[in-house]
Every structure is written in structure tokens, then in C-alpha cells.
Amino acid sequence: MTAAPLRPPGHEALLAAARVEFAERGYGSASIRDIAHRAAVSLSALYHYYGGKQELLYALLDEGMDVYDQACDDALAGVGDDPAERLAALVEALVRFRSGPRGSSQLELTEGRSLNPEQHAALRARQATATDRFREVIADGVTQGLFRTPEPDDARRMIIAACNAIAQWYRPEGRTPLPELIDRYVGLALTVVEYRPRVPTRNRAVSSR
Amino acid sequence: MTAAPLRPPGHEALLAAARVEFAERGYGSASIRDIAHRAAVSLSALYHYYGGKQELLYALLDEGMDVYDQACDDALAGVGDDPAERLAALVEALVRFRSGPRGSSQLELTEGRSLNPEQHAALRARQATATDRFREVIADGVTQGLFRTPEPDDARRMIIAACNAIAQWYRPEGRTPLPELIDRYVGLALTVVEYRPRVPTRNRAVSSR
Amino acid sequence: MTAAPLRPPGHEALLAAARVEFAERGYGSASIRDIAHRAAVSLSALYHYYGGKQELLYALLDEGMDVYDQACDDALAGVGDDPAERLAALVEALVRFRSGPRGSSQLELTEGRSLNPEQHAALRARQATATDRFREVIADGVTQGLFRTPEPDDARRMIIAACNAIAQWYRPEGRTPLPELIDRYVGLALTVVEYRPRVPTRNRAVSSR
Amino acid sequence: MTAAPLRPPGHEALLAAARVEFAERGYGSASIRDIAHRAAVSLSALYHYYGGKQELLYALLDEGMDVYDQACDDALAGVGDDPAERLAALVEALVRFRSGPRGSSQLELTEGRSLNPEQHAALRARQATATDRFREVIADGVTQGLFRTPEPDDARRMIIAACNAIAQWYRPEGRTPLPELIDRYVGLALTVVEYRPRVPTRNRAVSSR
DNA sequence: AATGAATGAGAATTCATTCAT
DNA sequence: CATGAATGAATTCTCATTCAT
Numbered sequence: 001m002t003a004a005p006l007r008p009p010g011h012e013a014l015l016a017a018a019r020v021e022f023a024e025r026g027y028g029s030a031s032i033r034d035i036a037h038r039a040a041v042s043l044s045a046l047y048h049y050y051g052g053k054q055e056l057l058y059a060l061l062d063e064g065m066d067v068y069d070q071a072c073d074d075a076l077a078g079v080g081d082d083p084a085e086r087l088a089a090l091v092e093a094l095v096r097f098r099s100g101p102r103g104s105s106q107l108e109l110t111e112g113r114s115l116n117p118e119q120h121a122a123l124r125a126r127q128a129t130a131t132d133r134f135r136e137v138i139a140d141g142v143t144q145g146l147f148r149t150p151e152p153d154d155a156r157r158m159i160i161a162a163c164n165a166i167a168q169w170y171r172p173e174g175r176t177p178l179p180e181l182i183d184r185y186v187g188l189a190l191t192v193v194e195y196r197p198r199v200p201t202r203n204r205a206v207s208s209r
Numbered sequence: 210m211t212a213a214p215l216r217p218p219g220h221e222a223l224l225a226a227a228r229v230e231f232a233e234r235g236y237g238s239a240s241i242r243d244i245a246h247r248a249a250v251s252l253s254a255l256y257h258y259y260g261g262k263q264e265l266l267y268a269l270l271d272e273g274m275d276v277y278d279q280a281c282d283d284a285l286a287g288v289g290d291d292p293a294e295r296l297a298a299l300v301e302a303l304v305r306f307r308s309g310p311r312g313s314s315q316l317e318l319t320e321g322r323s324l325n326p327e328q329h330a331a332l333r334a335r336q337a338t339a340t341d342r343f344r345e346v347i348a349d350g351v352t353q354g355l356f357r358t359p360e361p362d363d364a365r366r367m368i369i370a371a372c373n374a375i376a377q378w379y380r381p382e383g384r385t386p387l388p389e390l391i392d393r394y395v396g397l398a399l400t401v402v403e404y405r406p407r408v409p410t411r412n413r414a415v416s417s418r
Numbered sequence: 419m420t421a422a423p424l425r426p427p428g429h430e431a432l433l434a435a436a437r438v439e440f441a442e443r444g445y446g447s448a449s450i451r452d453i454a455h456r457a458a459v460s461l462s463a464l465y466h467y468y469g470g471k472q473e474l475l476y477a478l479l480d481e482g483m484d485v486y487d488q489a490c491d492d493a494l495a496g497v498g499d500d501p502a503e504r505l506a507a508l509v510e511a512l513v514r515f516r517s518g519p520r521g522s523s524q525l526e527l528t529e530g531r532s533l534n535p536e537q538h539a540a541l542r543a544r545q546a547t548a549t550d551r552f553r554e555v556i557a558d559g560v561t562q563g564l565f566r567t568p569e570p571d572d573a574r575r576m577i578i579a580a581c582n583a584i585a586q587w588y589r590p591e592g593r594t595p596l597p598e599l600i601d602r603y604v605g606l607a608l609t610v611v612e613y614r615p616r617v618p619t620r621n622r623a624v625s626s627r
Numbered sequence: 628m629t630a631a632p633l634r635p636p637g638h639e640a641l642l643a644a645a646r647v648e649f650a651e652r653g654y655g656s657a658s659i660r661d662i663a664h665r666a667a668v669s670l671s672a673l674y675h676y677y678g679g680k681q682e683l684l685y686a687l688l689d690e691g692m693d694v695y696d697q698a699c700d701d702a703l704a705g706v707g708d709d710p711a712e713r714l715a716a717l718v719e720a721l722v723r724f725r726s727g728p729r730g731s732s733q734l735e736l737t738e739g740r741s742l743n744p745e746q747h748a749a750l751r752a753r754q755a756t757a758t759d760r761f762r763e764v765i766a767d768g769v770t771q772g773l774f775r776t777p778e779p780d781d782a783r784r785m786i787i788a789a790c791n792a793i794a795q796w797y798r799p800e801g802r803t804p805l806p807e808l809i810d811r812y813v814g815l816a817l818t819v820v821e822y823r824p825r826v827p828t829r830n831r832a833v834s835s836r
Numbered sequence: 837a838a839t840g841a842a843t844g845a846g847a848a849t850t851c852a853t854t855c856a857t
Numbered sequence: 858c859a860t861g862a863a864t865g866a867a868t869t870c871t872c873a874t875t876c877a878t
Contacts (some may be wrong), residue, residue, distance in 0.1 A: 012231060022237035026323060028237025031851060043852095044860045053852065109377070110319050156335050158401075161374030168318070169366065184363050191365075191400055241869065252870090253843040262869070444741065446655025450873060461873095462839040470872065527795070528737050532653060556828050572811050576819075579792030580785035587784070588737070609818060610785075670849095671864040680848070819844065 010194045011052050013039040013048060018060050023105030027057060027114040058119040066095050072133055083141030084195055088186045090134055094163040095182050105165055133159060136195055148194035159189045176200045225310075227269050227362055232314030236266060236323040267328040270317050273337045277306045292350030293404055298394045299343055303372040304394050306323040308379045308387060315376050343369060346362060347402055357403035368398045426500045431457040436478050441523030445475060445532040476521045476537045479526050483544045486515045490551055501559030502613055508552055512581040513600050517588045524585050552578060556611055562614060566612035637677060640666040643728075647686050649672040650732030654684060684738060685746040692753045694729045695720070699760055710768030711822055715813045719760055721790040722809050726797045733794055761787060765820060775821035786816045 021030040032053050034044045050056040075089040097103040112123050122200035134156045141147035149155040163185060170181070226248035231237040241262050245255045259265040284298040306312040320330055343348060343365045350356035358364040379390070437459035439448040449473050454461045468474040482576050482609040515521040552574045559565035567573040581603060588599070643664035646658040659680050663670045677683040702716040724730040739750050761783045768774035776782040790812060797808070 021237060024322065026235050026237045026320070028235045028239070029323065030237070030849085033850095042860060049860065087358075106319075110315075111235070113233065114238065127844075144338045150391050151397075154397060156366065157378065158371035158397055159376060165366060165370030165373070184360050188363060188401060189365055191403065194400065240867080242867090251843060253845095254841090255844060271876070444655045444738070446657070447741065448655070449871085450869095463837095465874075466838065511853060524737075528733075529653070531651065532656065540684070544666065556628050562682035569811050569815075572815060575792060576785065576815055579788045582786030582792070602778050606778075606781060606785055606819060607777045609821065610815060612646060612818065658846085669864060670864090671844090671866095674849070675863060 003101050009050060014041055014049065015060050018056050019102075019105060019107070022060070022107055022111060026132070027053075032056070033102065033182065054114065054116060055066070057107075057111060058115055058123070060113075061112070061123055062126075064102050064108060065123070065130070067102050068093070068130065069126070072130070076133075083137055083144060083146055084138045084190060084197070087134075087141065087189060087193065090137060091159065091163060091186045091189045092182050093162070095139060095166060095185050096178070098163055098166040099172065099181065100179060104167050106164060109164065118122045127157055131156070131160070141193060144198075146195060146198060148196055149192065152193075155192045155194075162188065172191075213398050220258060222263070223250055223258060224269050224272060226250075226292070227265050228310075228314060228316070230324070231266065231316055231320060236262075242389045254403045257327065263323065263328065264327060266316075266320060267324055269333070270321070270324075271335075273311050273317060274332070276337070277302070277339065279334070280306055281339070285342075286412075292346055292353060292355055293399060293406070295346045296350065296398060296402065298329055299346060300368065300372060300395045300398045301391050303369070304375060305387070306370055307375040308381065308390065313376050313379075315373060340369070342364070344388045350394065350402060350404070355404060357405055358401065361402070367401050371397065429467060432459055432467065432474070433478050433481060435459075436474050437520075437523060437525070440475065440478070440525055440529060440589055445471075445529045450474070472532065472534060472537065473523075475529060476494070476533055476541070479530070479533075479541055480544075482520050482526060483541070485520050486548065487544070489515055490548070494517075494551075501555055501562060502608060502615070503610065504558065505552075505553045505607055507579065508555060509581060509607045510602050512578070513584060513603050514596070516581055516584040517590065517596060517599065522585050522588075524582060527582065531588070532549050543586070549578070559611060559613070564613060564616060566614055567610065570611070573610045573612075576610050580606065641668055641673060641676060641683070642687050642690060644668075644812065645683050646732060646734070648730075649684065649687070649734055649738060654680075654738045659683070681741065681743060681746065682733075685742055685743060685750070687752055688735050688739070688742075689753075691729050691735060692750070692757070693803075695724045695757065696753070698724055699757070703760075708766055710771060710773055711817060711824070713764045714768065714816060714820065717764060718786065718790060718813045718816045719809050721787070722812050723805070725790055725793040726799065726805060726808065731794050731797075733791060739775075758783070758787070768820060768822070773825065775823055776819065779820075782819045785819050789815065789833060 014035070017035045018030075018032075021035045021038065024030075031044055032046065035056070036046045046056070049058060071093045072090060075093040076086060079085045079089045108123065108127065112120055115123060135152075138147060138149075138152045138156050142149065142152055149153075166181070166185075170176070173177070210350075213306065216305070218239045223244070224405075226244045227239075230244045230247060233239075240254055244265070245252045248255075259268060266288070280302040281299060282304040285295060302404045317332065317336065321329055324332060347356060347358075347365050349359045351358070351361055375390070375394075379385070432453070435453045436448075439456060442448075442604045450464065451461055453474070454464045457464075459587075464474070468477060472526075489511040490508060493511040494504060497503045497507045526541065526545065530538055533541060536608075553570075556565060556570045556574050560567065560570055583600070584603075588594070632731075641662070643688075645661045648662045649781045650655075659673065660670060660694065662683070663673045666673075673683070677686060698720040699717060702720040703713060706716045735754065737749065739747055742750060762779075765774060765779045765783050771775065771778055774782075793808070793812075797803070797807075
């Protein structure tokens with residue numbers, strides 16, 4: 001006797017197929033038949049698992065947020081309190097997400113409009129949470145005098161927009177290795193917030209005498 | 210006496226209506242009936258002017274590029290040779306475009322996929338031209354030692370992505386006046402390219418003695 | 419001052435274009451725009467000359483009957499009273515017509531249904547006249563004992579059907595020269611009516627002694 | 628207990644309705660809505676069964692060929708080797724087909740142009756097979772000296788054209804009983820090929836002495 | 837006389853969804 | 858649980874025709 005999988009076997013394939021079709025054609029032009037076909041699943045099975053096209057899209061976007069949230073949490077858990085370190089961790093998580101399969105389509109950014117109001121609201125709440133992670137880290141840095149940017153909101157938007165845009169041009173088979181890409185975007189982010197590292201404590205103590 | 214418009218009167222309304230519908234619902238979900246209705250034009254008239262839905266989208270995106278290209282040319286014509294000045298001019302043009310009605314939807318970025326291959330290629334060619342304007346200015350700045358960024362490509366992508374993203378959140382009726390927004394994004398752009406102004410020649414001459 | 423042509427210059431080209439389009443696509447699938455385009459005539463000009471699609475079709479079929487009727491009259495005028503000679507003349511005229519450009523499409527046979535009742539009736543009246551020519555000649559032959567066929571109606575239908583069918587397979591650029599084709603179909607027609615030439619009177623009188 | 632029909636119940640009605648509409652109006656002028664309506668079937672059901680208008684036409688023509696082929700096979704199976712007998716059997720089958728509901732419209736002859744190239748080719752291949760049946764029988768008769776026609780191809784075309792034309796004028800409710808019609812067309816066919824029955828062998832042997 | 841612009845009616849077709857089994 | 862058949866609503870688009878000039 002084997003344990004039943006939590007989700008039917010078709011789910012993963014279905015979500016992957018939906019991601020491809022929605023990304024390639026857009027929600028409105030994508031056909032639910034093609035999605036089922038691509039997933040090698042009967043149309044009826046799709047309707048058995050999901051309530052309809054919209055719900056499938058929502059499940060897709062929601063699962064993407066799951067993955068991204070988890071990645072952010074993991075990244076932050078691995079670093080200390082330093083705002084620069086934390087910002088770097090967030091940027092790394094976002095760059096990894098945007099350069100990977102789950103985030104390579106900007107479905108969350110563009111197809112939220114195709115959800116019904118409740119789904120749309122729920123998605124935006126999750127997105128706000130994701131934005132807040134950046135906002136808080138940058139605010140911390142500013143408070144501590146490490147980030148000198150006079151416009152933290154613009155800086156945050158710029159960083160996130162830049163990372164999101166990676167999905168538009170980055171191809172994993174290209175010549176830029178991911179670690180190098182991460183380094184560069186972390187560097188850019190720190191530039192944008194105008195990061196000025198603290199002078200080591202010992203020196204300052206000395207000079208204060 | 211004013212020059213007669215080159216295009217029939219319905220065109221402007223039609224393109225405006227199409228922009229709204231495509232932006233709100235996405236190409237696939239937008240109905241050509243609704244577009245005609247919104248433009249207060251008969252469906253037949255729409256087909257009289259444009260060959261179909263795709264062609265309407267193409268005309269829309271193409272006209273947007275016309276406006277943007279013109280804005281860039283005008284902006285560059287008003288400044289001198291200094292790379293920082295020129296970059297500032299380009300950023301201003303892009304911010305203005307993205308915060309205005311023509312560029313407030315990111316249709317060019319997301320709905321190019323809905324064009325046929327020829328249209329898609331034509332659009333991408335125009336987009337490449339637009340990108341090149343930034344690339345050249347940044348390259349100039351780097352060559353002259355004014356822009357210290359080690360990764361001009363990433364810097365360029367970041368600046369453009371940030372400006373593009375303005376369309377996602379900026380509302381003209383909001384509290385940020387456009388000139389201030391421009392100032393901030395110009396500042397961010399110069400930060401990103403790590404602009405270091407040349408020391409004025411006279412001072413340097415004096416100190417060199 | 420030159421005499422104005424009875425029909426505007428576009429007429430011939432228009433009818434020729436209509437014949438091709440109707441024959442290739444069928445009345446319902448043919449586009450009046452394509453016809454005008456093929457005739458290098460503006461759509462408005464077409465409507466200026468003809469009342470509409472149906473009227474164009476009628477003019478086309480009517481003109482075809484003009485040509486065929488004329489051909490039959492000419493053929494009969496060239497021969498004497500002998501039923502076999504007259505039948506041969508009619509067959510020749512029909513074979514020539516069906517193998518030529520005007521009759522190469524069987525529009526009169528198939529697209530009469532697309533005419534309105536009055537037009538349809540008028541066309542059928544002309545077709546009946548054409549049929550009667552054959553009927554009378556065959557009846558003469560039977561009366562005179564030259565045609566032995568017991569079923570003159572079937573014989574007539576067979577001859578006409580066979581000649582009409584030429585349009586389906588004959589190609590002028592093929593290897594069968596038209597005169598030979600005519601000979602063969604005349605021969606077939608005489609076989610079908612079971613033609614038995616009269617024995618010359620003098621000989622019979624001599625032999626009867 | 629009867630065998631379940633291989634095709635859904637709507638198919639028969641749909642094909643019959645399509646035959647009527649296509650025959651009365653022509654492919655291009657016939658409306659798929661009217662066909663569905665006449666068959667008392669929803670438009671969606673029609674599309675569920677057939678891929679579209681063209682496919683419906685193809686199914687119709689193909690089914691007509693099925694019926695005709697079967698009729699020819701049955702007719703030939705019931706007679707011996709004698710070319711005259713075999714020709715008579717083929718003529719009977721064709722006259723029966725053309726005077727019956729399946730063949731009363733000459734759709735195969737006129738609307739093949741409305742098929743796509745593949746369908747068109749497939750149909751023509753079947754038509755060629757049907758033609759070959761006549762060709763072979765006539766060739767046999769000529770070889771055996773029974774058919775004296777000097778132009779077997781023309782004779783064949785004439786016979787087939789004449790039988791096909793029956794669809795244009797024959798009405799089952801008319802005064803000609805079908806068996807009589809068949810006799811007359813068999814007689815005509817034998818006349819056209821110039822059939823000369825073999826003199827019974829015994830007599831010839833006797834007389835040759 | 838001649839025409840380019842405009843249009844309303846209707847065409848084929850697609851699609852998400854439901855339902856009986 | 859799972860599915861194949863069935864469907865109504867909506868979509869894009871074409872076309873013969875008209876009309877103002």
C-alpha cells in the first residue's frame with residue numbers, strides 16, 4: 001500500500017502546461033483544450049481538478065508566489081541583521097526566481113487582470129507582502145544610515161523592476177552564469193540605495209577619543 | 210486654416226479605444242466589438258480602416274513607437290554632447306512617455322507575441338533602435354570616463370526597466386508631480402551608471418600649476 | 419467623332435473575369451470584389467454596369483447563350499435539309515462551343531439555381547429552345563426513316579450530355595485536334611440515333627428489277 | 628437485436644440535410660446554419676461531428692462514392708465474364724445511382740473544387756477508380772471483337788456523361804419506370820460501343836464447313 | 837458618369853463549460 | 858472518480874451593397 005500523493009499526478013503537468021500556454025499566448029488567447037493536451041490530460045480531468053480557466057490561472061500564480069515566498073524566507077534565514085546583507089539576499093532570491101522556470105514569465109505582473117476580484121485581491125495581497133520585504137529592509141538601511149538614497153520608494157521600485165525585467169531577456173543557456181548575474185544585480189541594488197558601509201567600530205572608537 | 214489630418218477622424222478614437230481595451234483585458238480577451246463600441250464607430254468601419262484585430266494592435270504599437278521616437282529625438286536635440294546630459298534627456302523622455310497616456314500600458318512589452326511574425330519583427334526592430342539610443346549614450350559616458358559602471362549593459366537594462374515600470378504604478382492624479390518624478394529617475398539613472406562629473410577645466414588648470 | 423461602343427469597355431473584361439471566378443469557385447464562393455479586381459475595374463464601376471452579383475451572372479449566362487445560338491444558326495444555315503447533315507452541324511456547333519472559352523465552364527447547367535425566378539425562367543426558356551433544335555432534327559430523321567432509334571428523347575439527351583461533358587475534360591492545349599474531336603462526336607451522335615443512310619434511289623430501282 | 632450504427636444518429640440526418648442544401652444552393656451559398664437547422668441538430672453538434680463546412684462536404688461526397696462503389700461491386704458480382712453483360716451491369720448501377728437520392732445531385736462533379744487539395748485529390752482518385760471500371764470492361768469488349776467502336780475513350784465518356792445527366796432531368800415520380808429507363812440506357816450504351824454479338828459457336832462451326 | 841468610403845447583415849468557427857454515464 | 862459527448866454564447870471576419878460627392 002502506497003501513500004496517495006497529496007495532489008493528483010496531473011497537477012504538476014497541468015500547471016506547467018498552463019504556464020507555457022498562458023505565457024506564450026496570453027490568458028485570453030490560450031485555449032484550455034491546448035493546455036490539457038499539452039499536459040497529456042483529458043479536458044474533463046482538468047475540470048475535475050480546477051474549477052475553470054480562471055481558477056487554473058489563479059492556482060498557477062499562487063503556486064508561483066509560494067515558491068518565491070519560500071525562496072525569500074530561506075534567503076533571509078541564512079543571513080544576519082545587516083540591511084545590506086539582507087537586501088543582497090532578497091535580490092539574489094528575486095534574480096534566481098526570475099531567471100528560473102517559475103518566474104520566467106511575468107504572468108503575475110500582467111495577467112492578474114484576468115482574475116476575478118477576489119482572486120485578484122488575494123494575489124495583490126501576496127505581492128504587497130513581497131514588496132514589503134524590500135521596503136522594510138531598505139527602511140532599516142536608511143534608518144541605520146547605511147543607505148543614503150533620498151527616495152527609498154523609487155529605489156525599491158527600481159530594484160524590483162530591474163530584477164523582474166531579467167525574465168524578459170535572460171536565457172539560462174546564454175553566456176552569463178547565474179552567480180555572476182546575481183553579483184551584478186546585487187551590486188546595482190546597493191548602488192541604487194547608495195550604500196555606504198559603516199566604518200569599522202574599532203576605528204570609530206579610536207577616533208572618538 | 211490647419212492641415213487636414215492624414216488619417217480619417219475615426220482613427221484616433223479607434224486607437225485610443227483599442228489601447229484601453231487591450232490594456233485592461235489583454236489582446237486575447239479584448240473584443241473587437243467592444244473596441245468599436247468604445248470608439249463609437251461601427252464594427253464595419255473598424256474593418257474598413259484596419260485589416261483586423263492583429264493589424265489594429267500593430268498600428269497601436271507602431272504609433273506608440275512613433276510618439277516615443279519623436280520624443281527622444283526632440284529631447285536629444287535640445288541638449289549638447291555631454292553624456293550625462295544626454296542620458297538625462299533620454300530618461301526624461303522615457304519617464305514622460307511611460308507616465309503619459311500613450312505609454313501607460315506596457316502593450317509593446319507584453320503583447321508583441323500576439324502579432325504575426327512580420328509585425329513582431331518590425332516592432333522588435335524599432336525597440337532595438339530605442340534601446341540603442343541608451344546603449345550609445347552610456348557607452349560614450351563610459352569611454353569618456355564619466356560613467357564608472359563596470360557593467361553598462363546591466364545598467365542600461367536597469368534604467369529602462371525602472372522607467373518602464375513607472376507605467377505600472379504612476380497615476381497622474383497622484384501626489385507626485387511629474388517634474389519631480391523625472392528628477393528622481395534621472396538621479397537614479399546617474400547613480401546606476403555611477404556618474405562622476407568631470408572637475409571643471411579651469412580649476413584643474415589652476416591646480417596643475 | 420467615333421460611334422460610342424454599344425457596351426462600355428469594361429463589359430467584356432468584366433464578363434470574362436466573372437466567368438473565370440464563377441467557374442473556379444462557384445457563384446456563392448466567388449467574390450464580386452475579386453471579379454472587379456480581375457477585370458481591372460473598380461467595384462463601383464461594376465455596380466454601375468450591372469445591378470449586382472445576380473445580374474452579372476445572368477448577363478454572363480445570357481451572353482453565352484447568344485454566342486451558342488448564333489453558332490447554331492450559322493451552322494444550320496450552311497447545310498441543306500438532310501437530317502443527318504443538320505444533326506452533324508448541331509453537334510459540331512455544340513462541340514465547338516463546349517471546347518471554347520465561353521462554354522468551357524458549365525455555368526448554365528449548374529448555376530442557374532443562383533438566379534432569381536424570372537432570370538431562371540428566361541434562361542431555361544433559351545435552353546429549351548436550344549434543346550428543341552436537336553429534338554426537331556432528330557424527329558425529322560426518325561420520320562424520314564433515317565434515324566432508327568426507338569427512343570429519340572434518350573438519344574437526344576445522350577448526345578447533348580456527351581457534348582456538354584467535353585467541357586469537363588477537354589483542354590485545347592491537349593493532343594486531340596478540334597476537327598478530329600468533332601468528327602468523333604458526330605460519328606457517335608449518328609451511332610446513337612442509329613443512322614441508316616438512304617440507299618440511292620437509282621441504284622435501288624435498278625437492283626429491284 | 629440489431630447492430631448499433633457505427634456513426635452517431637445525427638450523422639445520417641446531417642449528411643442528408645447537407646446534400647439537399649449544397650445541391651439546391653451550391654456549396655458557397657449554402658449556410659451551415661441552415662444545414663444544421665434542416666437536420667434538426669444544433670450548430671455545435673454539427674461542429675462536434677465534422678470539422679467544418681469543407682469536411683462535411685467531403686464526408687458527403689465520400690459517402691456517395693461508398694454507395695456507388697458498393698453498387699458497382701454488387702452488380703459485377705452478379706454477372707459473368709461477358710463484356711456486354713458487364714457493361715450492362717455497370718450502366719444499370721450508374722443509372723440506379725443517378726436516379727436515386729444519393730446521386731441525384733451532381734455534387735461530386737461540380738463541388739470538388741470546394742474541397743481542399745488533399746480532399747480533392749482523394750475524391751478524384753476514387754472517381755478515377757470508378758471510371759476505370761468502365762474503361763476495363765470496354766477494353767475487354769474491344770479486345771474480344773465484341774465492341775467495334777473505334778474510339779473507346781469517347782464511347783466511355785459518352786456513356787458516363789449520359790448516365791450522369793439523368794440526375795438533371797429524371798424524377799422518380801415521373802412516368803418512366805426505372806427498369807425501362809435502365810433498359811434504354813443499356814441499349815444506348817451497347818449502341819455507342821457498337822456491340823456486335825458473337826454468332827453462336829455451334830452455328831458458326833456448322834456454317835464454316 | 838463614376839467612385840471611394842462606409843455599413844449592416846450574416847458567415848464560419850471557437851471555446852469554456854456542463855452533463856449523463 | 859473520471860470521461861466523452863454535447864452545446865450556447867460570443868468572436869472574428871467577409872461581403873454584397875449603398876451613398877455622398
